[in-house]
Amino acid sequence: IVVTGGDDHLWKMWALPDGNILMMGEGHTDWLSGCCFRPSGTQLVTSSGDTTVRIWELSRRGCILTLAGHARAVRDCCWHSSGHLVASASMDGTGKIWDVASERCRHTLRGHEDSVNSIEFLPFSSTVLTSSADKTLSLWDSRTVSRL
Secondary structure, three states, rough: OEEOOOOOEEEEEEEEEOOOOEEEEEEOOEEEEEEEEEEOOOOOEEOOOOOOEEEEEEOOOOEEEEEEOOOOOOOEEEEOOOOOOOEEEEEOOOOEEEOOOOOOOEEOOOOOOOOOEEEEOOOOEEEEEEEOOOOOOEEOOOOOOOEE
């Protein structure tokens, strides 16, 4: 199984190797830039040019949460290995750490001088890696929002 997102504002889940579409989700109002399964496999997080991050419940085949707070398009998203946190990277020059249970932004990562294009939690840690159009990489402690 693979999930893709595109300019059609949809994410699609495909079966491999035959290429059949198993499921799709609509709700974003602009292109999709990222799709990532929750470690348990029960949910999906997506990021979009519409400045939002959405959480999808796969068994319900629908969006259960929209996270808004970025000022520009969101370029990437990922889950923490615990499944409790989501990270997002935006063209507004920030990364955000979202607490899924409280449905709120826990921290905003500021310090890049240009678009933050990718974000990733290091496995089983509180460390976050961001890459930016300012040609830098940064490591962050997601508990204190300090650069490492």
